Amino acid sequence: MPELPEVETLRRSLLPLVKNKVCQAVKFFRKDIRFPIPQESLVKGLTNNEVQDISRQGKYLLFHVPEGFMLLHLGMSGRVTLQSTLEPQEKHTHAVFWFSEKTYLHFVDPRRFGSISWVPLSGKHPLIDNLGCDPFSEKMNAKTMKFLARKSRAPIKSFIMNSQKVTGVGNIYACESLFHAGIRPQKQSGKITLAQWEKWIKCLRDILTKSITRGGTTLRDFFDPSGSQGYFSVSLSVYGKENEPCPKCSCPITRHVHSGRSTFFCKVCQPA
Numbered sequence: 001m002p003e004l005p006e007v008e009t010l011r012r013s014l015l016p017l018v019k020n021k022v023c024q025a026v027k028f029f030r031k032d033i034r035f036p037i038p039q040e041s042l043v044k045g046l047t048n049n050e051v052q053d054i055s056r057q058g059k060y061l062l063f064h065v066p067e068g069f070m071l072l073h074l075g076m077s078g079r080v081t082l083q084s085t086l087e088p089q090e091k092h093t094h095a096v097f098w099f100s101e102k103t104y105l106h107f108v109d110p111r112r113f114g115s116i117s118w119v120p121l122s123g124k125h126p127l128i129d130n131l132g133c134d135p136f137s138e139k140m141n142a143k144t145m146k147f148l149a150r151k152s153r154a155p156i157k158s159f160i161m162n163s164q165k166v167t168g169v170g171n172i173y174a175c176e177s178l179f180h181a182g183i184r185p186q187k188q189s190g191k192i193t194l195a196q197w198e199k200w201i202k203c204l205r206d207i208l209t210k211s212i213t214r215g216g217t218t219l220r221d222f223f224d225p226s227g228s229q230g231y232f233s234v235s236l237s238v239y240g241k242e243n244e245p246c247p248k249c250s251c252p253i254t255r256h257v258h259s260g261r262s263t264f265f266c267k268v269c270q271p272a
Contacts, residue, residue, distance in 0.1 A: 002074045004135065004168030005211035007059050010080060014105070017082065018051045018063070021099040027086055028095050034075060034115045041118040042070060046097070058131050058167030068120040071127060075113030081106045132165040135204055142197035149189040157263060159189035169204070175239045175264045177204040184270045185263045210235065238264040
């Protein structure tokens with residue numbers, strides 16, 4: 001699943017293509033993806049209107065126009081590709097957005113876990129109303145995180161992947177940030193100290209920043225609009241490295257599976 005760096009990379013790639021450009025037409029090829037697509041509202045809100053900006057909330061992209069914004073989520077395998085026609089160029093193309101200067105953005109999602117929604121100027125929508133702290137926001141600080149986790153018995157990894165607590169952090173960056181912070185993923189989030197929260201936030205921001213700079217990871221389905229893959233995966237320390245030597249202590253990396261999700265960590269560098 002694309003995580004925050006992949007979505008931010010996409011945002012930066014799309015911005016020069018559509019900012020201050022008028023949406024000429026919108027075409028849909030199915031009525032729903034993960035959720036029903038509000039086609040009438042999207043066509044009315046986007047067509048003949050200028051895209052003022054593209055912002056990000058967690059893993060969501062917000063295409064701002066005068067009457068509101070389109071809310072886009074990539075899901076598990078969603079991609080936005082740049083094409084030269086309004087007609088689909090590959091299988092699983094669910095929507096096409098035609099901008100001025102012959103810019104056609106195609107939304108492709110083989111697994112159909114993505115979503116395309118319309119949000120009016122009020123800015124209220126159930127998909128984003130309860131999102132937690134963005135890792136780069138001022139709200140994300142050690143005191144806030146310690147307060148949010150004060151009564152929680154959830155493992156710290158589960159806690160930071162809860163989008164109502166922290167938004168935009170998935171399995172890859174949860175594993176990586178906890179490793180660099182020296183925190184065992186299974187430790188109860190309510191027992192994390194203020195100093196540990198401070199270190200984790202710093203590590204998370206450092207890792208996310210490096211990943212954004214390098215275009216995200218190459219894992220699974222992520223591509224930017226030009227078709228280029230990221231290359232941060234070569235810099236991953238523990239994710240997907242089961243039984244490989246820890247980059248800090250050389251002990252083998254451990255893989256633990258819970259509810260079908262893999263967690264990678266070092267038993268030595270991340271003590272219980």
